[in-house]
Amino acid sequence: MKQTAAVFLLGIVAAALCAAQGTETQTGSSFKQEGIASWYGAEFAGRPTASGEIFDPRLMTAAHPTLPFGTKVRVTNTHNNRQVTVTVNDRGPFVAARIIDLSEGAAEKLDMLVTGTAPVRIEVIGGLASAAPAEQNKGGAISGPPPVASPQPLAAAPQQPAAVPQQPAAVPQQPAAVPQQPAAVPQPTAAPQQPAAPPGSTGIPAVSPAVSTAAETAPVSVPQQPTAAPVPVIRQFAAAEIKPKMPDPGSGKIYRIQVGSYKIPRNAVEAFGRLQDAGLNPAYERYGELYRVVLSGIKGDDVQSVAAALGKAGFSEALIREESPGNR
16 A cells, blocks of 8 residues: 555656646647646745755745746636735645745735635736746756756857867876886886895795785774774764654553654655655555655654664654554
8 A cells, every 4th residue: 555655646747747737728938738737835935946946835936837937927716816926936736736836925915725626817017037047057956847948958068178178188107107107017027136145045034034024014004094094084963853752661562653744745755765765665545635754663662763774864853653553
């Protein structure tokens, strides 16, 4: 069931990226689209958007899959005819049939905070924005190649090869120094001429110098260097805080730990992958519009070690609740 839930959630994201969303009409510089709008708010406040701007849920902004950053869009709630003008500064939504993700402030203007989604019509105001510097330089981790930013690599490509020839010019200088070292190596040929005299008297003295020279060179060999290897300092990670409290040891109870609750599926998928990389066995829970990432079947005596693993994976806190026998 856990694998089925994971495949189902990934299918939602893939369908949102690949399938056509809403009804889109584009003629010249005008752009109109009809479909479903959603919103996101305080849980993402202070985080960077795909354009590089810091998200503020109070500002009139929005996320759109393809429109260039900086484009002004008029959004009309076709259910109540309320309108708001927003600026595209993020990428999304990544849910099938949704065409735009509004900030909480914009959603409030359209009276859709309670419903969470609403049927809308969006229209570009003043034409599509030119390639914004933030979109050319930052791009966004999930946005994909924007249509306007695609010419940018053509201008940057000739500049990079110009720097590449300078590096090979420095490479020939290093081999020039290498032959000088072998030139010094033949000099030790004078050392074997000294032990050549003792063999005239006995065969044994010729062997003993060879053994002594091997013993003298052994302390200078590379195996002494690995003693400096333990220099890297091991980072200490604070264990995640378990709320409302850590269970008593030896209780014998079974618990479920909620690591996160996400409105945007891509964030739930990311958290799921981080937990798997940490050696844990996460699962999904659907709660209305939210996707919960949980760890189920955790013994009370194991909660402390799970909290340490969560902290190492980058999670600062988690919620815990006792599992009933029917939910195990």
